Amino acid sequence: MDTETLTTHDADDDPRNRDIKIYINGQLLHRDAAKVSVYDAGFMLGDGMWEGMRLYDGVWSFFDAHMDRFFDSCKAVSLDVGMDRNGIMEALKQTARANNMVTDVHCRLMLTRGLKAKPFQHPSLSRTGPTLVIIMEHSKPATALQDRGIRLATVPQVRGLPMSQDAKYNSHSKLNCVIACLQAEQAGADEGLMLDPHGFVNTTNACNFFIVRRGEVWTSTGDYCMNGVTRQTVIDICRAEGIPVFEKNYSLYEAYGAQEAFLTGTFGAQTPVAEIDGKPIGDGTRPVTQRIREVYKQWIAKDVAEQAHRWT
Numbered sequence: 001m002d003t004e005t006l007t008t009h010d011a012d013d014d015p016r017n018r019d020i021k022i023y024i025n026g027q028l029l030h031r032d033a034a035k036v037s038v039y040d041a042g043f044m045l046g047d048g049m050w051e052g053m054r055l056y057d058g059v060w061s062f063f064d065a066h067m068d069r070f071f072d073s074c075k076a077v078s079l080d081v082g083m084d085r086n087g088i089m090e091a092l093k094q095t096a097r098a099n100n101m102v103t104d105v106h107c108r109l110m111l112t113r114g115l116k117a118k119p120f121q122h123p124s125l126s127r128t129g130p131t132l133v134i135i136m137e138h139s140k141p142a143t144a145l146q147d148r149g150i151r152l153a154t155v156p157q158v159r160g161l162p163m164s165q166d167a168k169y170n171s172h173s174k175l176n177c178v179i180a181c182l183q184a185e186q187a188g189a190d191e192g193l194m195l196d197p198h199g200f201v202n203t204t205n206a207c208n209f210f211i212v213r214r215g216e217v218w219t220s221t222g223d224y225c226m227n228g229v230t231r232q233t234v235i236d237i238c239r240a241e242g243i244p245v246f247e248k249n250y251s252l253y254e255a256y257g258a259q260e261a262f263l264t265g266t267f268g269a270q271t272p273v274a275e276i277d278g279k280p281i282g283d284g285t286r287p288v289t290q291r292i293r294e295v296y297k298q299w300i301a302k303d304v305a306e307q308a309h310r311w312t
C-alpha cells in the first residue's frame with residue numbers, strides 16, 4: 001500500500017491561487033496584503049465561527065443549510081454577524097467576481113468577534129464590530145484518495161460533552177481536532193477517528209464518519225460531532241433512495257467489521273476509508289459508497305439549478 005500521507009483536504013496545486021484576492025470587511029486585498037490584527041479575537045482566542053462552502057457552476061451549494069448553521073452558531077455565542085444571509089451572499093459574490101471564480105472553488109468564510117481593546121479574554125473588550133474574512137481558492141479534491149482511500153487511526157482525543165465546548169460549533173478554535181490529527185499522524189495514519197465520551201465511534205478530526213454493514217448505512221447519533229451539511233445530505237439521500245440508514249451508537253467492533261466506510265465533508269464529498277487501525281475495511285469494492293457518491297453529484301446539480309437565480 002502507498003504510505004504517502006493524504007488528507008481529505010488535499011487538492012491538486014493550482015498556480016492561480018498564488019494571486020487570489022481575500023475579502024476582509026468589505027475590502028478585497030491580494031493574499032500577501034490581507035492581514036488581520038494581532039488584537040483580533042480570532043487570532044488571540046479562537047473566538048469566531050466559520051463555514052466551508054463549495055462553488056459549483058456559479059452557485060454556492062447548500063447555501064441555506066450552511067447559513068442556518070452559521071447564524072445559529074453565532075447566535076449561541078452572542079456574536080453579531082452585522083448582516084443577514086443576503087449580506088453574506090453579496091460578500092461571496094463580490095469575492096468570486098474579484099477572483100474570476102465560477103466553479104471548483106472552495107471558500108472559508110470566517111467571522112470573529114473583532115478587534116479587542118486589550119489582550120484579554122472578555123468579549124466586551126471587542127468593540128469595533130466583527131471581522132469577516134472570506135478566503136476563496138481554486139480547488140479540486142485529489143483524485144488519488146478515491147482509489148486508495150483514507151487510513152484512519154483511532155486516537156485518544158475524544159469529542160467533548162455539549163456542556164464543555166459543544167462539538168456542533170464550527171468554531172475557529174479547532175484545538176480538539178488538531179490534537180486528534182496530530183495523534184493520528186503520529187500513529188502513521190492520514191486522519192484521526194474520534195470516539196465520544198462513552199467510547200462509541202463518533203467522527204474524524206475533520207469530517208463525519210459512516211460505515212456500511214450488510215447494506216445498511218450507519219453513522220453516530222450526531223450528539224458529539226459537527227452536524228455536517230454533507231452528513232445530513234447523505235442521510236437524506238439514503239432515505240430518498242431506500243437505503244436503510246441509522247444514526248446510532250456503535251463501537252469499533254462494528255467499524256472494523258464493516259464492508260465499507262467513508263467520510264463526508266463539503267470539500268471531499270464522500271471519501272472512502274481504506275483501513276482503520278491497520279485493519280482493512282471490506283474487500284476494496286465500495287458499491288454503496290459509489291452509489292451515494294453518484295446520487296450526491298445529481299443532488300448538487302439539482303441544487304445548483306434551483307439556486308441559480310439567486311447568484312446571477
Ligand SMILES: Cc1ncc(COP(=O)(O)O)c(C=O)c1O
Nearest residue numbers: 206207208226228229230265266
Ligand atoms: C470537525 C468537522 N466535522 C465535519 C465537517 C464536515 O461538515 P460539512 O459537511 O458541513 O462540510 C467539518 C467541516 O468543517 C468539520 O470541521
